[in-house]
Amino acid sequence: MAEEEDDIILSxxxxxxxxxxxxxxxxxxxxxxxxxxxxxxxxRGWEPYQILTEALVAGMTIVGHDFRDGILxxxxxxxxxxxxxxxxxxxxxxxxxxxxxxxxRMVVGTVKGDIHDIGKNLVSMMMExxxxxxxxxxxxxxxxxxxxxxxxxxADILGxxxxxxxxxxxxxxxxxxxxxxxxxxxxxxxxxxxxxxxEFGKAIGADAYCRDAAVAVETAKAFMARKHNQASAG
Amino acid sequence: xxxxxxxxxxDTREWLLADGAxxxxxxxxxxxSGDAPEMWNVDHPDRVRALYQGPVDAGSDLFLTNTFGGxxxxxxxxxxxxxxxxxxxxAAELGREVADKAGRPVIVAGSMGPTGEIMEPMGPxxxxxxxxxxxxxxxxxxxxxxxxxxxxxxxxxxxxxAAARAAELSGMPWCGTMSFDTAGRTMMGLTSAxxxxxxxxxxxxxxxxxxNCGVGASDLLRTVLxxxxxxxxxxxxxxxxxxxxxxxxGHIHYDGTPELMADYAVMARDCGARIIGGCCGTTPEHxxxxxxxxxxxxxxxxxxxxxxAEALGGFSSASDGxxxxxxxxxxxxxxxxx
Numbered sequence: 001m002a003e004e005e006d007d008i009i010l011s012x013x014x015x016x017x018x019x020x021x022x023x024x025x026x027x028x029x030x031x032x033x034x035x036x037x038x039x040x041x042x043x044r045g046w047e048p049y050q051i052l053t054e055a056l057v058a059g060m061t062i063v064g065h066d067f068r069d070g071i072l073x074x075x076x077x078x079x080x081x082x083x084x085x086x087x088x089x090x091x092x093x094x095x096x097x098x099x100x101x102x103x104x105r106m107v108v109g110t111v112k113g114d115i116h117d118i119g120k121n122l123v124s125m126m127m128e129x130x131x132x133x134x135x136x137x138x139x140x141x142x143x144x145x146x147x148x149x150x151x152x153x154x155a156d157i158l159g160x161x162x163x164x165x166x167x168x169x170x171x172x173x174x175x176x177x178x179x180x181x182x183x184x185x186x187x188x189x190x191x192x193x194x195x196x197x198x199e200f201g202k203a204i205g206a207d208a209y210c211r212d213a214a215v216a217v218e219t220a221k222a223f224m225a226r227k228h229n230q231a232s233a234g
Numbered sequence: 235x236x237x238x239x240x241x242x243x244x245d246t247r248e249w250l251l252a253d254g255a256x257x258x259x260x261x262x263x264x265x266x267s268g269d270a271p272e273m274w275n276v277d278h279p280d281r282v283r284a285l286y287q288g289p290v291d292a293g294s295d296l297f298l299t300n301t302f303g304g305x306x307x308x309x310x311x312x313x314x315x316x317x318x319x320x321x322x323x324x325a326a327e328l329g330r331e332v333a334d335k336a337g338r339p340v341i342v343a344g345s346m347g348p349t350g351e352i353m354e355p356m357g358p359x360x361x362x363x364x365x366x367x368x369x370x371x372x373x374x375x376x377x378x379x380x381x382x383x384x385x386x387x388x389x390x391x392x393x394x395x396a397a398a399r400a401a402e403l404s405g406m407p408w409c410g411t412m413s414f415d416t417a418g419r420t421m422m423g424l425t426s427a428x429x430x431x432x433x434x435x436x437x438x439x440x441x442x443x444x445x446n447c448g449v450g451a452s453d454l455l456r457t458v459l460x461x462x463x464x465x466x467x468x469x470x471x472x473x474x475x476x477x478x479x480x481x482x483x484g485h486i487h488y489d490g491t492p493e494l495m496a497d498y499a500v501m502a503r504d505c506g507a508r509i510i511g512g513c514c515g516t517t518p519e520h521x522x523x524x525x526x527x528x529x530x531x532x533x534x535x536x537x538x539x540x541x542x543a544e545a546l547g548g549f550s551s552a553s554d555g556x557x558x559x560x561x562x563x564x565x566x567x568x569x570x571x572x
Contacts, residue, residue, distance in 0.1 A: 080354075164261075
């Protein structure tokens with residue numbers, strides 16, 4: 001196996017090959033290789049934002065699709081997200097310096113009365129993997145906590161999770177509170193959790209129900225694109 | 235060493251009826267969302283007795299203790315991580331009390347749910363850490379007098395192994411089911427065939443293994459068929475949800491009727507399961523219908539997937555990963571690493 005490993009010297013690949021290799025390495029969850037390749041692209045003069053979108057986010061999109069399609073499962077996705085984060089930690093300070101646009105910022109938490117967090121944690125990790133900034137409020141979140149965080153963090157997206165049929169109706173309480181405060185339309189609201197479905201998402205006034213973490217990422221991207229378009233049109 | 239009570243009962247019976255839902259039943263009894271159900275073992279023993287009595291009166295041969303979230307990791311969310319011993323022991327004692335008054339053999343199975351943590355290398359929980367938590371819980375359930383440990387709703391193979399090791403350390407017989415809720419696999423990607431291999435590889439295999447919870451009754455039976463198709467001769471467990479939760483006018487209800495669960499029970503037996511019960515949404519009313527169906531309808535050949543879908547509803551995914559018809563891994567564009 002060592003022979004094959006010797007075959008690939010990242011710095012000898014041209015840009016196109018290197019990006020393709022990064023996508024494979026993300027897919028395989030190889031954090032060190034992603035770090036190395038990120039540094040190589042920076043040395044070659046790539047803009048941090050270009051590396052983020054064309055290599056890392058593009059690579060994680062493939063991972064997300066294969067997760068959605070039942071080809072990859074949670075362990076692989078977590079390893080891929082870890083690799084993505086390794087590259088992201090290099091880019092993050094540079095992105096801040098260059099004033100590059102953020103992909104989006106999400107506040108996420110499991111609703112009041114509910115202590116289940118695996119699904120929510122997965123969404124957090126995959127959103128981060130896709131380049132979003134995520135503020136995780138943890139479990140058992142009251143409406144006030146969500147609302148305060150949305151404002152304090154200048155967030156674009158609210159994500160709410162529930163695993164229990166007894167706690168999912170609390171999502172509506174949060175949304176109603178946002179409506180009452182006149183802030184509902186300032187945010188994209190995504191909801192998820194095992195007992196939910198699309199019908200429920202519509203019934204409580206969320207923007208979308210997301211079946212799993214991969215769908216959450218896709219949906220968040222689609223809504224953010226719409227938001228940016230509206231902003232530039234307005 | 236004398237044989238454990240569950241194996242003895244299995245020797246004399248073709249099938250056993252397990253219980254139904256714990257969590258959803260407790261909520262109907264007034265448990266408030268966000269509270270740990272395990273606290274009721276001490277705070278409301280009368281309600282926990284009533285929880286156990288429901289399946290016993292409906293004809294169940296086995297019921298689970300109210301200890302699903304009774305490990306230190308889960309109880310920590312309620313700052314009760316130092317009460318693992320007490321809460322599990324009391325739950326088991328209450329179960330023993332109800333079972334011993336039943337007037338027929340009823341097995342008390344000590345429920346052990348997942349830690350809720352992701353295991354190394356993806357997450358923070360070490361194998362030894364998981365063993366330690368399960369062992370603490372297993373010892374307490376044993377002290378309270380359960381007949382068998384009942385590990386359930388597991389998705390990670392390492393966590394399943396850790397629970398097996400804990401049972402070994404406690405010197406207890408055990409059963410273990412996993413939840414196949416992601417395109418016919420567990421959340422961690424395990425197929426039904428993978429689980430058979432996992433169980434076969436254990437130094438102390440369970441008395442019975444199988445599937446619980448997951449998506450709906452149809453998916454669960456596809457998983458049981460998957461177990462059986464490997465040719466395993468171990469005893470199989472089917473504990474499926476009573477349909478799928480629906481949100482109707484502000485209320486949640488599971489769409490599986492008692493009649494549907496009766497069909498499910500008979501089909502589960504035809505698929506090869508010998509311990510058959512329900513999970514979320516399954517009430518004593520469902521269990522009564524299941525018992526009657528198992529007693530009055532003859533055992534038949536294993537149903538086809540089409541017959542399952544016809545009787546119980548469609549599957550959540552086209553493939554469950556055991557038929558090579560599922561989606562394939564993508565081709566690599568770059569060269570493969572060693």
